[in-house]
Amino acid sequence: MARGDNSGLAWNEAACGSGAGIPGFLSQMNWWYKERRKKKKAPANLAVVETQRVEKVELPQEGMRCDVFLQQRNPWYSRSQLARTFDEERVLRNGAPCPPGRKLHAGDVITLILPPPHEDVEEMARIPFEVVFEDDVMFVVSKPPHLIVHPTGGYRYTTLLNALHYRYKNPNPEITPRLVNRIDKETSGLIICGKTSAATGQLSQALEQREVVKDYLALVEGHVVHDHQIIDLPIGKAKNTEIEMLRGIDHESGQPSKTEVWVVERLGRFTLLRCRLHTGRMHQIRVHMQAIGHALVCDHHYGVRDELRLSDLRPDPPPPFRVASPYGYNEGDTDADVTERIRAADTAKRHEYEALCRGEVVPRGEQDRLLLGRCALHSHYLKMTHPVTGQPLELTAPLPRDILGAVEALRRA
Template sequence: MGPENSPELQEDELFEHHKFVAAKGQEPLRVDKFLMNFIEHATRNKIQKAAKDGHIWVNGATVKQNYKVKAGDEVKVLFEHPPHEFLLVPEAIPLDIVYEDEVLLVVNKPAGMVVHPGHGNYSGTLINALLHHTDNLPTNSNERPGLVHRIDKDTSGLLLVAKTEDAMTHLAKQFFDKTSEREYVALVWGNLEDDEGTITGAIGRHPKNRLQMHVFPEGETGKEAVTHFKVLERLGYVTLVSCKLETGRTHQIRVHMKYIGHTLFNDARYGGEKILKGTTFTKYRQFVENAFKILPRQALHAKTLGFVHPISGEMMRFDSEIPDDMSNCIEKWRQYSKHSQ
């Protein structure tokens, strides 16, 4: 049985509550390090403060930060948390709006912008900006205003937002029925064997690290996931690929590409910030380090988006330019591959 996470707000909204069950294969590990693996944006200081305040329990008893978590332990932690209404404050943050009408809008999200408020990111999110831009956004099933789908903080690109309840229902159904069109461009480690193909494999939480997703090829856990890929350009030790999503699971492209042995370039969460392909020459290592500096995030951009308009019934398609950080990194690899042949 893998870890189970049930974040829930306390009645008085003063705390953020997490609960985990350590997996069967869990080696003894200090509880502060264990929680660092499971809670995004939780700093060691914040975890240690929770321990000092008596807000970490293992199997119902409070523990200190050096307690060693073992397989089967139930770990609970309470963090101080801003009131819920604080999370949904309109903020005057500029938005790159590609299209807007009375029922929806399409935004080009920059890398580094969190989509919705949550643990560690209570302001400066896309939702905060949207609430300033538009009144009375409808909420989705997760009570996130306007969101039909999401993209990761460090992924750039197109995002669809509903402005009415009817539009939310209509557009969400298209994503559920897999009739929406989404194409991403990714720079991945290695030279793919095939020019195109399809990756299938259920995606669920990693059994030992809640911050990662994991492919379960037998489908024993997780949700069905399908990614279609096509090679756009081979650049020696890295490859530029187009990925079309049939399903939209958390970290889907990042996890599926790692699963077939081609982790996204500089995807720190999945090991792509290491030199996974290439030589051991100092000059090459220096080149890759410079490429990481140019693109200090995973090389992933949500380039195109297509859907049927909920009122007109018209098929709408939008395209976005690959942002400078990613295009400059691609060009750097392009020049390197030319000169190293």
């Protein structure tokens, strides 16, 4: 099934006039944008397997290279993936194979033939999430860890958004679930979703204007001294790393970022915190806690350990355990190699999380066992105003069994 024909618009010389020069061009472009808004395509159903994408070249793309045209519309495609698509003649221009450097003309129809999904598509029906609140225009869900929130990279059909479309849009095409806020793959907890574009827009605006209170619970390294503090440090892209998504403190060009922190419980060499976001930067809590010397427990990118084990609770603990990161490229790696390595690591971690939630022992050698194997961060509390009724909403999601089990073990120690 093609996911929405992005229909173009024929040139309307009568409506625009045939005036030459900049005024005539601006008049023509103004007409094009007005007509384009009238032809907004229907939202895609992310529960349906996509076999091809059909795009029509429009006036602003006149003269654009075909590979650039497709990269702009499919940013989740890496350059090597896109190059392979051209090599395999899965890009068609007006029904015929098209080279990547071909200059396009307004009215050309570009078809991108997609390969079969390498994921188990049926898994989207089994993805677990808890609905914490729901009415006709919005809902809030609690997400488990080890679940990406929306399609990206090697995850096209096994994300939270796919599962939401499967539950809501498949039986009722009038409903299109949209995410208002996002949390990281290993972070668990509350996510706001809209059922209508109007409700989603209002909720997103409230989030941007900082009218939504968002609190997280985080288990961090070390004994946090101050009962209450505000971390006000600018965040930008991390330096000296090949992993594009990583962030760091950047006093020169970083964005203003503020996190408010309260101590919930001190647990020996660890501390349970409540963190409130006053801004919404990528990895904000993780970067801020690392910056003040209290990285999140089991934060694979910003922390000191990848697993919390029972032996770490001893008076003389071993060095923090680290594993080789599945991210980044080894010599000779392709995009597919990295994707499969990440997916394999995610699957193993998810199975261990499920075992911990069932109360099972996950052994580490003969005399040790796993307490926690993912970043100890949980979206715990939301307070907002309902976009239609105007009534206040306060919602909570308790600590999941894996972090709660680690906290209980630390209390006993």
